[in-house]
Amino acid sequence: MSALPKRSEIPVEDRWKLEDLFADRQAWDKEYQEVKQLVGRMKDYQGKLQDAYSIKACFELEDDISLLAERLYVYANMKHHEDMGDPTYQGLSEKAKKLSVEIGEQLSFIAPEILALSEEQLKELIANPDLSNYKHTLEELLREKPHVLSQTEEALLAQVGNISQAPSTIFGMLNNADLKFPKVKNDKGEEVELSHGRYIQFLESRNREVRQNAFKAMYETYRNNKNTLAATLNANVTKNIFYSKVRKYPSALEMSLSGDNIPKEVYTNLIDTIHKYLPLLHRYIGLRKQLLGLDELHMYDLFVPLVEEVDMEITYDEAVKTVKEGVKPLGDAYLNVLQQGFDEGWIDVYENEGKRSGAYSWGAYGTHPYVLLNHKDNLNSMFTLAHEMGHAMHSYLSDENQTYRNAQYTIFLAEVASTLNEALLMDYLLKKTTDPKEKMYLLTYYADQFRTTVFRQTMFAEFEKIIHEKAESGEALTPQELSEIYYELNVKYHGKDMTVDQDIEMEWARIPHFYTSFYVYKYATGFSAATSFSKQILEEGEPAVERYLGFLKSGGSDYSIDILKKAGVDMSTPKPIEEAMSVFEEIIGEMEKTVAQLKG
Template sequence: MSTLIKRSEVKTENTWKLEDIYPDQKAWDQAYDEIKELKKKVADYEGKLTDADKIKSVFELEDTISEKLERLYVYAHLSHDQDTTNPTYQALSQKAKKLNVEIGEALSFITPEILTLPEQELDALIESPTLAGYKFTLQEIKREKAHVLSKTEEALLAQVGNLSQAPQHIFGMINNADIKFPKIQDENGNEVELTHGSYIQFLENPNREVRRRAFKAVYETYAKQKNTIAATLNANVNKNMFYSKVRKYPSVLEMYLYGDNIPKDVYTNLIDTIHESLPLLHRYMNLRKKLLGVDELHMYDLFAPLVEEYKWDITYDEAKQMVLDGLKPLGDNYLGVLKGSFENRWIDVYENEGKRTGAYSWGAYGTHPFVLLNHKDNLNSMFTLAHEMGHALHSYFSDEALAYRDAQYTIFLAEVASTTNEALLMDYLLKKSTDPKQKMYLLTYYADQFRTTVFRQTMFAEFEKIVHERAESGESLTPQDLSKIYYDLNVKYHGEGMHVDQDIEMEWARIPHFYTSFYVYKYATGFSAATSFSKQILEEGQPAVDRYLGFLKSGGSDYSINILSKAGVDMSSPQPIREAMSVFEQIIEQMEQLTQ
């Protein structure tokens, strides 16, 4: 029997106030009809985008439609996520999705049509006073021009689109549907199910033999599929090479960095600076070995708890107060908005029957952001609250400062504000803590974030880089090649104090991110930028806070790398990563002191 309460039984103060988007369903229906009407006007512009006035008019129409559609879409999906079993909201969500596709098709001619203009005319439009509000949009369109093909070729590539999804789709089917792990014995000798979901829980088990069994069972299972998965990964690499050649990019890596206009140096810098910082990870591995009291540290010991289960109950009200206290360094303006978000029901707090799992921040321009939580009274949930409010306030300040088109920040920047909040909260908790056990619990939590988000994701990023470079130079990528590359990287990253079990060579076969190519580095750069921001805020005070608030208000009004640079974090240099590493070193030092 489910102990979860029904949506209708949730106290109003613990729900988000969706009336701030639309007062009722009737208003939503009205907005839907308005968008349908506006869509009819779009066709009037097709084939006529030759001068600044016409282009300005079509951009304005596009903005009006997109803004209204975003509000409609967000309302439908938030309503659906609060209770996925509700048929009214299921229908609303489907209706919004269909309209979204229709509008996308109707507006799809704008960029290609502007791109057919000669270079000189495009340059004149960029400098035109009439289009001053759209300068950045036009610069982006011009930047795309070098990699856009003729109309016939683009039509052909669009048809190849479905084929290009095949490697990711096939891997998903193998990994989620076909792979079956054996049962293993738990610490009480019972046969238990090993699944993707339970694997990490087994690796966190205090019983070492249980961890070893789970680890071996998982990688032996993948080893049986190594030829198929290697063929799938190869197909993905070949697909990437096809697109980079056809679209005239120097390499696959540069093609994937081009969208966010990220220089290649940012990627290579990350890998080089992490290499220089590997002795710190090796030091943490040695500390782990000492704290676990083992002769040899194995790969299956990486998630084992370093402190006896520390029970720390934190109610939602306590979590809100601690987050407010932890974020005091950001100043009164930031705290005022944060308090207001708690008081004015931006947040849907607890789990209920049919509610979507996990947590996120989302919203529509012109309304405040909304945050979905499934709060449990623990440390993890408190950090989730700090994290999601980081996203929410980033969106709030961007939307408040900028016009619709410039307000939306990129994925490259998305995790910076959320992680800065976590870093400031962690600093506050560590300074406040007087209980050595509690302190060790916090330090372990933080150290493992560095290990998994910075070091591990950079290792993944380096694996992708090596694999693509080998393929581009015509070398083979057999299952044995892939396993050797991956195993050698693990040895390099974890150091001599670690016994790198041979089984780990198959881990490349279970990482879904390798099918969303050259994405994982953003986790490491985002975490490093956030750690650098929090360090500057804590050490410099007001000047750093002002720069950081400037970052929050910049949205997507410039290229991501420029926005960060103006705020004092230059990701094209090793500095932010080195600053993050100095914080990691302080954590290790504090842990070492507590274990003496």
Template sequence: MSNLPKRSEAPKESVWRIEDLYPNQAAWDEEYQQLKRKLGEIAKFEGKLKDQDTIAECFAMEDDLSLLTERLYVFANLRHHEDTAEPMYQALSEKSKKLSVEVNQALSFITPEILSLSEEELKKLIAAPGLEKYKRTLEEMLRQKPHILSKNEEALLAQVGSVSQGPSTIFGMMNNADLKFPKVKNEQGEEVELSHGRYIQFLESRKRDVRRDAFKAMYDTYAKWKNTLGATLNANITKNLFYAKARKYPSALEMALYGDNIPKSVYENLISTVHEFLPLMHRYMDLRKKLLKLDELHMYDLFAPLVEEFDMDITYEDAKKTVYDSLSPLGDDYRKALQEGFNNGWIDVYENEGKRSGAYSWGAYGTHPYVLLNHKENLNSMFTLAHEMGHALHSYYSDENNPYRDAQYTIFLAEVASTLNEALLMDYLLKKSTDPKEKMYLLTYYADQFRTTLFRQTMFAEFEKIVHEKTEQGEALTPQELSKIYYDLNVQYYGPGMVVDKDIEMEWARIPHFYTSFYVYKYSTGFSAATSFAKQILDEGAPAVERYLGFLKSGGSDYSINILKKAGVDMSSPEPIRQAMSVFESLLEQMEQLTAAK
């Protein structure tokens, strides 16, 4: 492992084609100025939103301004994520954030003004033929009416927008640009600088001291900053409580769920159903300890390979081909769109100095999606490619089949398409495998997907619920208290067969998703829904594929729960979670059989 290359050294064929958004910085600057000029025009509608023609015209301008803002924001932040330490793009990112707040402020009069109409007048507008394409917007306004404030209060909340981004921005800069990790020894005994991208690679080492040293180095670094990071997370929780109170929600959790129209019971049901199946997780930990031939299983052993001397070194080109082949059950149309993404600059492939960690799919309506990876030549990176392209193609189909407003699907739906791709990839690999070692490797990999997605993300969701509720009850969350809550959850989830190392108590300090509060539960519900979809597609074929593609094309044209229900998955019941757990149990049984056959 050499030092990371600089962004300027990244091969052209492995970086995304950002010029598809704007050909150059001058074009971005020009559109920025154009938007600033247009922004003043929206004020002409203020105080006049009473008849359907004026409302239709106002909505059309709102769409125009919102789409321009989205394009400018996405471009600026994609550039910033290429190298988070580059001052020019730090400044551009900040400029786009301020613009976004300014636009929200300028548009903030629209909803309260329309909501000042009587319920009868609103219902007439919903039924008006000239407002058909805004019907869902108007229906949503009526649903949101109890939580919309007066015109002046809405303008004030819009101004608070830039302040509210503070905790997330500070955490992002600290985590990606400023936090420096020490050097640790790799398997060859060479001193290498630890990074976000390399951390999991170290934990996947067959040498236990390499795993342990990387684990300790990571959490020792965060522990040094526990007071600052505790204050940052607390600031984010306080921000959530402020908005919940201002908008008259019973709690921060209910505010977060309200946007997707998800009942609180779905969140609580996820946690209680996963608790019911924790014995399966404990059984997996016992099996892992047995396979690793350890007297004690530690937290740094969770990623250690369970199959001796079985490496799956997968180049990026091989990963693309395998993902393409594995998604054949979804049909030719889906794979044609996938190939377009592979070949036409959607993807930024490799890690470079200063590049944002992790992976995501993002973009703006009207241009193709963008996918950020930090690709390594291993199985995990191949699954990440399948996952992020699932997101990208969901956006692609959604944008192709819906007007701007209805194309924005909710985050509740977002993790379904990505996880379904992973389920189909795993099914393909397991069916192809004839080598017991390879099969065991794949089974353990899939079992780890359940551990990290269904169990771990639910644990994160439970942590968020606890810390928000404690703050709502007036309790102080010191870094020590945050660490204790987090440590105790690990003990509960991993069970008596695991030595829960004290270092893990600092893991809360490095989870970026805690700054997008009450987001992570959607990984778990999405995983369950995807498991259900995958089973239907593999069992039924064409009719299930048609329902699934209908789901992708629906975008945000209805409430999330309804869109899934129409496609054949009912997330208002614990059934999809139970189905996922039955798959997990079957994996454990296969692993136990292979272990016994040795």
């Protein structure tokens, strides 16, 4: 295995151009000093936010400070990510973090001061043409007003903040540091210590005994700690209920959805609609059982690949070319900007010594977005490229068409553009391939995305809803109760072709997302919205493309649900989920046909 190249050995054309953000360190230092001075001017507004003139001037200064701070933070961290071992940029990254905290403290008076105004005064400010750039911000403040308490109470809640982190912190420590997993035999018969990272590798093993032993060992470990883990999850649920009552929300679920102004129906619709389509998941599970040639399909058989890894060697240049072909349905305007991204230093392509792992899209308003990759010549890396460029294009078009304050889109919308690119790329690859084995590999890859991103995350979302409702009605969440609820959901979701092992009842104990409550549904809605968009684009063409580009240009200028609605995806109805399910049904149909071809 050859050593990784040093940063300096990576060709310039394969590196991102961070000089588009700052020419050099001196330019960064100069802007840092500028921000420090601007922050000092903020105190001039404290205690004076009573009229449109003062509020406008304060918001403008806040925007200037936030934008410059964002540029400093993004640059320092991206330089740090080029080589995490370089002490210069470790230091710069720390300096930028401290500045962000300091700015947060200095700006914290703005919202409470404006919220101290009466509802009438706030409505007048929203209607004031001088504040038209800040209309959405003021509408948000007005919407939150009923849930904001007096200054004394807010100060008290802020102090409780650290205590409220306890359930999550304790779970993290227990799950990542204190839980000790036993040794299990790997494919070679060697005794290896089980870990979170190795668990999925074991479940992907062709050797069924390896899979089964890892599965049993994993849940046995959690079962031995079930009382502590149930108490921790219970504490988290109690915390959510406490905050929802104090802030006068009807339920913990509605409090969680309030941040993005998402109606409760979006959440309940997702669960109800997925229930209707469970027979499709059951059909896929039946197919999986048949393809693996098993008399009984167990929970530990869900991750083993259905077809041998197809050797698809795809260089970066080929990946770029294929991604461009894949997203062609989005039209020339989209493709031209995408080409700019490939040509003009948006992307940091290859791994080098010390470089941050994984992939992301990031950037600061006023400069093009950036994408960090660690490209390997395989199918996964090509999908990662399509995914991250989807994010980058969303950011670019939002920034080009919105003011700084309105450009930032919410997490609820964030995964739509990235997943849509993957869906179009998949459609293109499936239409192009002539090799049944390659086709089966692609179909399985896609079907498993539906299983894990839509069905599994919806099951998690339903579990969270049930346990919060039980606690809200005064019921105790004992380890037995949690396990029973979780086991029943698994039986319901996986159907009669699945032998639902009793051990799976302990899976609730190892899901970190349950400590970021009511979050996972966004994976399922984002995936469904993207699949719905891709279906409309491929079937309708131009009108659907126009609506979709309108979505990309909207940033965060309106509420997420309304931005999607204008673009033709109404998440308050079952339709987008139904459209996604029709795509899933086509995939299963294609898989069944391809099985016949492979056998023939």
